[in-house]
Amino acid sequence: MTYPNSLVLTLACPDTVGIVAAVAATIADHGGNITESAQYGDPDSGTHFMRVAFKGPAGLDEDRFRDIFTPVAERFGMAWRVRDVRRKQRVMILVSKMDHCLVDLLYRWKTGQLPMDVTSIVSNHRDHESHAVQAGLPFHYLPVTKETKLERETELFQIFKDEKVELGILARYMQVLSDGLSAKLSGRCINIHHSFLPSFKGANPYSRAHERGVKLIGATAHYVTTDLDEGPIIEQETERVDHAMTIDEFVAIGRGIEARVLARGVKFHLEDRVLINKNRTVVFR
Numbered sequence: 001m002t003y004p005n006s007l008v009l010t011l012a013c014p015d016t017v018g019i020v021a022a023v024a025a026t027i028a029d030h031g032g033n034i035t036e037s038a039q040y041g042d043p044d045s046g047t048h049f050m051r052v053a054f055k056g057p058a059g060l061d062e063d064r065f066r067d068i069f070t071p072v073a074e075r076f077g078m079a080w081r082v083r084d085v086r087r088k089q090r091v092m093i094l095v096s097k098m099d100h101c102l103v104d105l106l107y108r109w110k111t112g113q114l115p116m117d118v119t120s121i122v123s124n125h126r127d128h129e130s131h132a133v134q135a136g137l138p139f140h141y142l143p144v145t146k147e148t149k150l151e152r153e154t155e156l157f158q159i160f161k162d163e164k165v166e167l168g169i170l171a172r173y174m175q176v177l178s179d180g181l182s183a184k185l186s187g188r189c190i191n192i193h194h195s196f197l198p199s200f201k202g203a204n205p206y207s208r209a210h211e212r213g214v215k216l217i218g219a220t221a222h223y224v225t226t227d228l229d230e231g232p233i234i235e236q237e238t239e240r241v242d243h244a245m246t247i248d249e250f251v252a253i254g255r256g257i258e259a260r261v262l263a264r265g266v267k268f269h270l271e272d273r274v275l276i277n278k279n280r281t282v283v284f285r
């Protein structure tokens with residue numbers, strides 16, 4: 001038996017008996033072979049979350065499975081998605097002055113570590129246009145001032161639509177997105193915050209952490225919401241620091257943490273391993 005199709009199903013629904021059995025039976029009844037499966041029942045919200053990766057025989061592709069699974073999903077009241085994992089998601093990367101996360105993402109993209117198609121680089125500064133040229137990517141320069149912020153956001157969202165972007169990555173993009181734009185990008189925009197949230201939200205977290213005398217610094221990848229640095233957390237990491245270190249040393253250590261955390265968070269999202277559970281996430285790593 002050959003399996004030309006490779007699909008991933010993600011779902012969330014009110015928790016009840018028989019969900020896993022129904023999903024597995026539907027796949028098996030149509031010749032599908034499950035290669036990876038994970039589920040979680042959240043006792044707080046009473047919601048069941050599930051991710052199933054499976055191989056499909058000829059004819060069991062994304063569209064056919066969608067038709068087959070719809071009645072099952074309706075029976076359980078599911079919010080769900082099925083996707084052909086061979087189709088890479090279209091990604092826009094946004095950056096301001098600090099390019100360490102941008103450079104790391106482009107390298108992981110070029111070396112096949114991140115299953116994505118980068119559509120363009122967007123920035124409110126021209127500093128990193130050369131990275132776009134080197135990578136053969138369009139560069140969109142959108143300078144932002146208090147007066148032009150909403151006009152620029154309209155242009156940004158138009159590019160997002162024109163390039164059929166599925167995920168925006170704020171790779172140290174230092175502009176707070178308006179409530180309107182954040183809402184439009186809900187669940188499809190990931191930010192890297194340079195602190196171990198919820199500590200030191202907002203601007204200049206390293207100098208504030210240094211002032212506080214912390215012994216650990218970190219970084220947090222999270223979905224962007226209207227509330228600054230309050231979005232559902234996808235991934236975090238910390239590293240030990242000490243009293244003898246300067247703010248600049250915190251920043252230098254932080255660059256590595258930020259790049260690793262953002263890359264892992266993006267990879268989990270691109271592999272449909274992250275499901276949003278109100279202001280939290282379920283991550284099937």
Ligand SMILES: Nc1nc2c(c(=O)[nH]1)N[C@@H](CN(C=O)c1ccc(C(=O)N[C@@H](CCC(=O)O)C(=O)O)cc1)CN2
Binds near residue numbers: 228
């Ligand atoms: N709606 C949201 N927008 C953004 C978020 C978010 O969580 N929700 N995260 C930020 C990134 N960020 C921290 O991770 C951050 C960026 C910028 C600022 C800030 O105070 N910016 C100033 C301008 C600074 C400048 O021009 O250099 C401002 O916007 O007035 C705080 C935190 C990205 N956007």
